[in-house]
Amino acid sequence: MDKFSDYPTSLTAPARDGATVTPDDVNDLTILPRALYVGQAGNLSVRLAGGQAVLFQNVPAGTLLPVRASGINAVGTTAAGIVALW
Template sequence: MADAFQHHAVGMDSPASNAASITPSNTDDLPHVPRALYALGEGNVRVTMRGGGDPVVLPILVGVPLPVRVSRVWASGTTATGLVGIW
């Protein structure tokens, strides 16, 4: 498949090229740091930000990207469902 943009630099405001389902875990970090999270069912996500620090709880709406770079999505404290990370 031809990609007219293959030689363009990829920035944080560029469209995502990858996506993966996220299974929240209290013990495992994500295999890829996403640029944003999406949810199929709204609620809260408890996350550890890529920069570190204590976990925080953030609200997430269906179909609205949450532009955060996180290293972990925690099972405890996460009520949103159908989470997807894009990068």
């Protein structure tokens, strides 16, 4: 039973879905996530929804990054176990 099923999904609400991400320098994610989870520590090179490229350095394992990333670059990304949440 989901007591919150009638509530709208907003950017501040907990994620309802997710998928593992394979970094790719060309192709964007199929769904624009509300956050990224990093399972194994390392650098994370992302393409943000606004068009900027950003490198998050030394992201610890277990980090939840509240960023709207259109894509995760393979070049520059050393982190693993990345999950897109929406």
